[in-house]
Amino acid sequence: MKTIEPLIFEKSVPGNRASPVPESVASGESLGALPRGFLRQTAPALPEVSEIDVVRHFTRLSQLNFSVDTNFYPLGSCTMKYNPKINDRAATLPGFAAIHPYQPDASVQGALEMLFELERMLCEITGMDAVTLQPAAGAHGEFTGILCIRSYHESRGNRRKKVIVPDSSHGTNPSSARLAGYEVVTIPSGRDGCVDLSALEKALDEEVAAIMLTNPNTVGLFEKDILKIREMVHAKGALLYYDGANLNALLGLARPGDMGFDVIHLNLHKSFSTPHGGGGPGAGPVGVKKELEAYLPTPRLVRRPGSDPAQFQWDDNRPDSIGKVRSFYGNFGVLVRAYTYIRAHGAEGLRRSSRGAIINANYLKAKLREVYNDPYPGPCMHEFVLSGEKQKQQGSSARDIAKRLLDFGYHAPTIYWPMIVKECLMIEPTETESRKTLDGFAEAMVQIAREITEDPKKLASAPYTMPVQRMDEVKAARQLDVRFDGQFGG
Amino acid sequence: MKTIEPLIFEKSVPGNRASPVPESVASGESLGALPRGFLRQTAPALPEVSEIDVVRHFTRLSQLNFSVDTNFYPLGSCTMKYNPKINDRAATLPGFAAIHPYQPDASVQGALEMLFELERMLCEITGMDAVTLQPAAGAHGEFTGILCIRSYHESRGNRRKKVIVPDSSHGTNPSSARLAGYEVVTIPSGRDGCVDLSALEKALDEEVAAIMLTNPNTVGLFEKDILKIREMVHAKGALLYYDGANLNALLGLARPGDMGFDVIHLNLHKSFSTPHGGGGPGAGPVGVKKELEAYLPTPRLVRRPGSDPAQFQWDDNRPDSIGKVRSFYGNFGVLVRAYTYIRAHGAEGLRRSSRGAIINANYLKAKLREVYNDPYPGPCMHEFVLSGEKQKQQGSSARDIAKRLLDFGYHAPTIYWPMIVKECLMIEPTETESRKTLDGFAEAMVQIAREITEDPKKLASAPYTMPVQRMDEVKAARQLDVRFDGQFGG
Amino acid sequence: MDYVPNSDAQLQSMVEASGFRTFEELIASVPQDLRFPELKLPKPLTELELQREMKRLASRNTSSEQALSFLGAGAYEHFIPTVVDYLSGRGEFYTAYTPYQAEASQGTLQVIYEYQTLMCRLTGLDVSNASLYDGASGVAEAAFMCLNLDPDRGKIIVSAGVHPEYLQTIRTYARGINVRIEVLPLADGATRPEDLAAGVDTATAAVFVQSPNFFGVIEDMESLGDVIHGKGAQFVAIPNPISLGLLRAPGEYGADIAVGEGQPLGMPVSYGGPYLGFFTCTKALVHKIPGRLVGRTRDTCGDLGYCLTLQAREQHIRREKATSNICTNQSLMALRATIYLSMLGPRGLHEIAAQNVALSHYAAEQIARVEGCRLPLTRPFFNEFVVKTPVPARVLCEELAEQGIFAGVPLSRFDPARTDEMLVCVTETKTREDIDSYVAALREVARRVEEGVKG
């Protein structure tokens, strides 16, 4: 008796209602202020349901999800670590949640102190000179960062034309570069999974504005030649862009600024544990070296000169700035959470977190490398990739493996990315998981490999224990149904 | 692949820990203040788990429950109505949750104003003259109320010996009376489900201290002879006690005080929607008529004479009081919620709630009375009982029906109580359910009746879709296992 | 407003679908002149208005977010990990009833089973119930239970170190039964075994000793236990559960029953409730235990699971012969304690307890140096202690309250004769700086008031 939760619209009964708002406080006459022609002809068909209907509906829906709070979630490159509840509580204090972005600066000094300190701490952690907190997510940060690079080059008389990305890079890298007006040059990775220096050499010229690297890269390896790369890139006058999605490996362990990166973005919703929320909100602060500070988005947060105790204020007067990339100052509520997280840890705690992340990844890798192909033998950083090629030959794809894992109560790894590894399984356990949890996951992975040798067909129909069976994604795209009772078939 | 959640103890790994407290802030030397012999020899074997373990464990456990927030929960006599979230939020405001019971009265005037108003509003709703908010639940209120009755009679020279309860009464009634030192006389109900006046007549004498009635009674009927009963009871100098568990039928519709009840208790966790919490906390305020006010527990909340604006304070000087029935002033957090609930409704809202409760019950009864036996034909109040006798003859018990309902996503009614109805199913839909929900439940009940005629064996093994199959309660009592790895077998 | 989803039109059509014409027909059995009384209640509020009104009321209280509070005396301000609020606030726990339908209540049931286990381990005893209302009523239930064990033992002895409100509650509960209650006075704030020996006899059902006691003093429980058991009486210990991270457990010093206030285990002070009455005892007493009990058993497939058990003790089965009348208890608070103890673990609890000792001793030392203040008791204490004040404690506390410091609980609250004593509590929620500013303010106010009194 599978009970699927109906749509909220299907629960609607004309005349039913929740009662949070008063009826007819507003008198008809005041609406007279508005010309009839401006008024909506038919009320929007929102559901008419009671409060208990709403509570039940969304409570039940929530229960259909896997989440960090309920499941081990080793989704590679996403850093699904524990999201401390204290951070959420801090962000929802009325002193943070109920302040308006246009309040006088004097009335929000606590918020400004927090933001100022957060910028400073992120500089310290990454080795950069200045940080903007404005971008709303990683991709937004990339776009912001590349625009800064563009302005930097423009100020030197040539904005240049190209941005280099490795073939293992995340899709947002080329996409962001393109949106910023650059042509994208993709270079193949070496056999060792790292940047191929000769390929880089070949691609580098005076028209290259920047190269975007993720480090550790998306197969979980530290770019061992990073210092050499920096030299080659800077020699051509190009800049080094750091995609911070994998910073969780390096907190207190090594700093992109020290490696020579000129511009970076961070994903606070990854490395700094702010909750992913089912796909956001995130926060993608951008850090730059001194030479690029002038280009950061406005307004900039500054300490009022001479103020003691420190007073903070917003400063709009940055003629070289790229301007605003969104309204107001960033995803403030997310920033509060990240600040809380960093304050909890201090330098020691951050370092221990990255150490734990790396050890967890290596421990898990060691348990699995006999059973699945290990394309890059040797130690990994905070995550690693396996290849399901062997299993593919036995009849089960990486997707099958992913789906079957759900039946064991584990979220699947990232699959089919990076594309340079066949039947790729990208596994990031994070530091907040105990050895016990990793052992359980490894056992499941081993059992699945065994199931494949015994009965590969079984996997093709997995998962078996989820609220639904495997979804038909092809049908979804062909018979588009993206809103209830829409004209779009279904 | 049924995943049962292990015990938190089974997740324990020596050395693991959540990190909410600092390590060794306390220096060893200060413990030197305590003689060695006072110190614990072996640390208590609490689990050693991480914060993420804790979050996952209790999140998953929560998902194993049925609850009002997830399921229709027509548990008779329990008034499982919607518990508005605003009430919880109010109770957790620091101005309520973070005040200490021994703070100076001047520093808690908001709390005292709220309590004072709540007492007054409950008097108004019930028609009583004074209310104490101290008792923690219904049974506690009963005990408090009967002790007041005892003091009342004592003050008149004879505490009397007996308390009368109908055979349909809740178990706490006789139990509370007994604890207060009374002999319990149980009288049989009439065929119509109401008090049998001749049985009452017979039981009444000058040694009867009180009769305890629930009204509407536990078969969901208003005691139609209540005015006559009052006359008979008062004529003997006995008092009328009102068990308020079913007050949800009467809000704004009729008042126990007007019916002649001398002492009442309320279940704020029923009629006033404070969450049940899986079995408490509740609140069981007791209301009395003027003649009994002097006996209420101490301290009493009073308005400081002459204060304007009103100032409130606690008054301990009540020489005739029965004393305290617990520490401090009652389940304050629960009282905040009930206060919020009443303020939301006002008189009109309460009246509409009871009207809705009665209509919902009658609507549902009409849908089911053809399929299950209806021992008390005619309209009911806010709940009704059915008998599963017909189904029993076909091979399925009330318990089987209850268990099978779970498979349909509905909590079971109260079963086997009151004992005067065979295979009793006591159904209380409450006012917060929509017609649509009642229709769904009725369909399930009808389908179950059909299943019984078709295949009664199917029901004997229900439920099928719960996290566990039917529990062996006999084994639980025989091979007592009430703590993990205890000496108690299992 | 109300939470009735059905519109008035819908309600009327439901009346008709039930076979009636009007709502009045449904309530025909309610006598006419009782119907529809006018209720003088404040006008209904929308949720928006309610949010405002409740914030207004709350803002008229001075909470420990604004004030530095050194109040204890049975209700303790402790650090509460955020996850306790979050997890216990989940609707599936919050809005479930007592777990009568085991199969649909495994979450609540397993939590209670874990709670029972935790409380057994914490107190060192064999069995725990699922909770009672609070410490005071729990102690009174224990008195009932002990008196029921042997009809020849009709007396109980209560140490004067037991919380005065608990004693008052015992007296109230005892109104309906025949029992002699003797209160055993203290010497230097502690119960003396020799005094106890003079009082306990073979008519004694039970002896109640609180440790740390109401005045903060850690009692010599082992010696007291020997005296009690010497006469065959039950030894009922009333511990502060946080102290058990550090101090000997009731099971270790031979108590038969441990009962008390579980509030320190993750519950806010919340003006006195809802709290948690915990109750553990030896195996021998299991069939006499008051309240609910969860047992582990198996389902029809042989898989483990949980259900309420030994219900034959309870009111809904046994009615007037039940061991207690309790029905609804404090389940959600037991959940809070379970989460709290899981979060802390053995080391965390030890750490918290140790900090209470360290900080309260630091505070005591500093206060003892304030001109005119003294510590009248010399015994070891846990996290609270009595201070003798140079001026009436109530005046002192009121003055300090105006400066945002709740300095302590004046003992005159419990004994009008003790005008110049207050009970001061210091938990891990206070820093040394907090204590220093308290002591500075105390010094200042004590001087000022004293001068005022003299001059």
Next chain:
Amino acid sequence: MDYVPNSDAQLQSMVEASGFRTFEELIASVPQDLRFPELKLPKPLTELELQREMKRLASRNTSSEQALSFLGAGAYEHFIPTVVDYLSGRGEFYTAYTPYQAEASQGTLQVIYEYQTLMCRLTGLDVSNASLYDGASGVAEAAFMCLNLDPDRGKIIVSAGVHPEYLQTIRTYARGINVRIEVLPLADGATRPEDLAAGVDTATAAVFVQSPNFFGVIEDMESLGDVIHGKGAQFVAIPNPISLGLLRAPGEYGADIAVGEGQPLGMPVSYGGPYLGFFTCTKALVHKIPGRLVGRTRDTCGDLGYCLTLQAREQHIRREKATSNICTNQSLMALRATIYLSMLGPRGLHEIAAQNVALSHYAAEQIARVEGCRLPLTRPFFNEFVVKTPVPARVLCEELAEQGIFAGVPLSRFDPARTDEMLVCVTETKTREDIDSYVAALREVARRVEEGVKG
């Protein structure tokens, strides 16, 4: 502190179990002199200390719980039903990733599908995406999208009534591409069709009009739309979603795209974020839409369910050819909007919108009576309006802020020349009494400041 459950000993043994001796061996590829930089960060805090520190910081801000705020200008204080916070705070929503594994993410997916449906119904358009970052970046995405439709249309026109920060964001986004941006000035606070007619041409990709516009004025969208469509350009409407409970919907007046700030739909103002960029458009544009999209489909058993769809538009498939670079969006905020709209229903939303009209008009009337204050615009408005102040608005606002009233947003913030104007917003969160006390304070301060300026 940290959230690593494994002890140091455990970690070391895991290193060894992985076949290494030391942690250093695992990071051999990190150049030696990059390793273990010293980080100058504040010392770690325990959760108890953190609770204190964050409360300290929060208490240094004046929130709308303490002050009466009449600020709007793109971020609106609205009533938020309590269930919105409760339900959106459930960990299963909160701590899930983007729903890549459909079978394990049906909760999030169904919510987004419901969100999409709601936004379509609210705006009267055919398709909604799953969310964008916020109103400003959403508008910029719309500009990108329109410019991509036809290579011959390289110009966009933006009404001067569009939020200045949105315009700034469009300009920033446009840095990388070839586009001409024309700003269309207002007359009496509104965009005039005749002015627009003079500017729009066949090289125009799109025209952006906000209504109610930044100055609160409701634009004549229908007429503007006619002009735009006359030249084959896209009509991009930027509505306040709350206003759509009452005002004509973009679909009703012929907009091709509706994009804007969803914050009013149940999100706290939270100093500017996280908010919600909503985006709906006509069916014709579905394959060009930026961001994620959830579709309904069937599983292998034929049962209905949900999954991400049309992913071929997105960066992870198309890389540099994607319609947008967006990946993480604002899913949790879409959840809040979904719960909010479900709670209000059509009547609730209408009621809220009507109250905004009624209260803001009441406020405007009262303010107009204040000596020296004027309402410079005469057009119909929704919930905010411009006030001409007798003294510099910034001074006035700062003075009133000290009395706990945020009187409005000085327009000098956006245009230094507009020194004596402010934008005042009134929502259902204010009562008539609130407005009266605001007006009284305004009168008082205006007089005082004016006297000071004169004297």
